[in-house]
Amino acid sequence: MSARVDKTVRRRAKSKCILINEETENGSRQFKSKVAIGLRSILIFVTASLITAIFLECVPHAKVFPCWWSVRNHEQHATPxxxxxxxxxxxxxxxxxxxxxxxxxxxxxxxxxxxxxxxxxxxxxxxxxxxxxxxxxxxxxxxxxxxxxxxxxxxxxxxxxxxRAFRLPADRDKFLEYAHDHPDALFVQKNNRHRQIKIKEIKEIDLQSNDSFVQEFxxxxxxxxxxxxxxxxxxxxxxxxxxxxxxxxxxxxxxxxxxxxxxxxxxxxxxxxxxxxxxxxxxxxxxxxxxxxxxxxxxxxxxxxxxxxxxxxxxxxxxxxxxxxxxxxxxxxxxxxxxxxxxxxxxxxxxxxxxxxxxxxxxxxxxxxxxxxxxxxxxxxxxxxxxxxxxxxxxxxSISATAGIMYGENNTLLTIDQNLATGLNQCAEHNCDQSCEKDECDLCLMCLNELEKETLQNAYQEHLxxxxxxxxxxxxxxxxxxx
Known part of the structure; x- marks a missing residue:
């Protein structure tokens, strides 16, 4: 579609440019045949013609640029x-x-x-x-x-x-107290690397070890x-x-x-x-x-x-x-x-x-x-x-399964506002279309702000x-x- 728009815009520009050239040539013939025209009038005519030509030349480029930008970005995202x-x-x-x-x-x-x-x-x-x-x-x-x-x-x-677990060495005293009160309990000492785990007697546990803990077995x-x-x-x-x-x-x-x-x-x-x-x-x-x-x-x-x-x-x-x-x-x-x-x-x-x-x-x-x-x-x-x-x-x-919709993109194929509507009777009962001040209106569609809508849209798409x-x-x- 962008290609057709581009061609149409360029044809219009070309025809307008031809028109400008014809007007310029006519102006030149009139200048030669009617030398009585004053210098002031000639300068006004030429200035107006140049301004018109510059304006018409710029218009198509201003329209083409957004089309080129969207195509380029589509090409960038064609393969995620x-x-x-x-x-x-x-x-x-x-x-x-x-x-x-x-x-x-x-x-x-x-x-x-x-x-x-x-x-x-x-x-x-x-x-x-x-x-x-x-x-x-x-x-x-x-x-x-x-x-x-x-x-x-x-x-x-x-x-x-x-x-039950105790961080070492900070909880050393709490651990010893717990072990004393639970003489039948067994303990293992662990760390973030999850290495060499083994049941140990109290006397075998390194109570001064940093970045470790003792856990009941x-x-x-x-x-x-x-x-x-x-x-x-x-x-x-x-x-x-x-x-x-x-x-x-x-x-x-x-x-x-x-x-x-x-x-x-x-x-x-x-x-x-x-x-x-x-x-x-x-x-x-x-x-x-x-x-x-x-x-x-x-x-x-x-x-x-x-x-x-x-x-x-x-x-x-x-x-x-x-x-x-x-x-x-x-x-x-x-x-x-x-x-x-x-x-x-x-x-x-x-x-x-x-x-x-x-x-x-x-x-x-x-x-x-x-x-x-x-x-x-x-x-x-x-x-x-x-x-x-x-x-x-x-x-x-899969792009083929989602009509080309990328992560982070919202699309009406997946979610529209009506998918987020809920509690219609409650919204009507409390006249939430007129005022959103009541708590009962918080989830009514017309009372949601843009961030809330986006959050609900994401949750709805996750559900799907x-x-x-x-x-x-x-x-x-x-x-x-x-x-």
Whole structure:
């Protein structure tokens, strides 16, 4: 269309220029034949002709420029781009990230090139200037996400669903008092690097160690075929102010200790620490049949096993949702404060919450991982599905599937004002079309400001493209299905 407009404008300009030339030639003939015309009249005529010619010559260029600009920008965004920030990590860890983005039509560029998505395995804000992002740019971490993923800070937050923990050396005296009052308790010492975890006697614990903490060991785990395990739930934060949090419901990551738990031996960490040599669910005999024969995923196979024990697995998942919800809410203010130095908030966070289940099916929070492992030959399908759901949720979608709509762009194909309208009877009852002063009018369409509309539009588009994600913050008003 812009090409047709360009040709039409140039034809008009050409015809007007010809007209000017003809008028100029006529003027010259009249000058020659009518020498009686005064010099003053000639100068006025020539000046007017020049001004007209200059004006007509400039008009088409003023109209053409915006068309050229929009075409150039469309060409720039015809192929969306992504860049990887790989400080301290191997590229193989991001193989599935690259694979899914390629399937969505994204092309990889350098970190210093123009990109739409920056995927960073590490915390990028200390090294990269990300305070002012363009509208179509997004980064896969939030400033301040460390308040959630720092193991020492999170474990010592004293949330009711966490094993009791004490920061060292600051809480040394409190720890010794607690240990004295609970002589049967066992403890492990941990740090942010999550290395060399082992149950220790009080005298073995380094009470002066910085950047570490002591955590009570839960001694009655729920076991599958006598194997202890943890579960990993993938979580996406799409907005902090206002807060929106989703969990992936397609499956759950199960990791089993390689050695049977009983008879228990504190010296054998393979019995109770989930490390790099963990077992996948299909390596556990009681779960293998549900995987191999009946085609269940990890979560479904686990639920089947729990039912085999005469227990109800659906007692677990509401606890999981509540733990994740309350944990993020507890750190919300800290993350909001960290965002104050950023003029744009084009960020999202994909993390994994690791949890533990005891023999009473009570769930405990262990930690949250900022850059969870998304690579593993045997479960790449899970990682790809998690990434696909997360990308769709935050607006990183196949261009062919979204009519060319890029991240950060609003389009009436996805959202119109009527999609945001709610409470029509209440709005009419309180005459909110005449005044928005009443609290009952706060959510009426005509009382929303532009920022509120944009926030609701983003939330609505997330709902449309959530794939296997479920929103847990804000908590849905109607919630009739499990995690």
């Amino acid at each position: 781009t992504f860049a990887l920030y790989l400080k301290g990590s191997r590229e193989i860890h991001l193989e599935n990230v690259v694979k899914v983005l390629n399937k969505l039509g994204y092309q990889r560029v350098g970190i210093n090139d123009s990109w739409n998505l920056l995927w960073s395995h590490d915390y990028p804000f200390l090294k990269l200037p990300l305070q002012e992002l363009g509208k179509p740019q997004v980064v896969n971490h939030f400033p301040g996400c460390g308040y959630l993923t720092n193991k020492v800070d999170l474990s010592t937050s004293q949330l009711p669903f966490q094993p 839960i001694q009655r785990p729920f076991l599958v075929d006598n194997h202890k395990f943890d579960i990993g739930v993938y979580v996406v934060i799409t907005s902090v102010n206002p807060l929106r949090v989703y969990i992936y419901t397609g499956d759950i990551r199960f990791r089993f200790c390689p050695i049977e738990y009983h008879p228990f031996d504190a010296e054998n960490v393979g019995k109770y620490v989930v490390a790099g040599d963990f077992l996948n669910p299909w390596k556990i005999a009681a779960l293998e049949k549900y995987h191999a024969v009946y085609g269940g995923n990890s979560r479904m196979s686990f639920e089947a096993y729990v039912r085999d024990q005469g227990r109800d697995p659906f007692k677990i998942w509401p606890q999981v949702e509540e733990i994740i919800r309350k944990t993020v809410l507890a750190k919300e203010k800290d993350i909001v404060n960290a965002l104050h130095s950023f003029s744009t908030h084009n960020f999202f966070e994909l993390m994994r919450f690791d949890l533990f289940i005891d023999e009473d099916l009570k769930v405990y929070l262990m930690e949250a991982n900022m850059s969870p492992n998304l690579y593993g030959n045997q479960i790449n399908h899970l990682f790809e599905q998690v990434l696909y759901s997360a990308f769709n949720l935050v607006g990183i979608r 493209h959530r794939v296997s994600m479920k929103r847990i913050v804000p908590k849905p008003i109607v919630d009739s299905y499990p995690i």
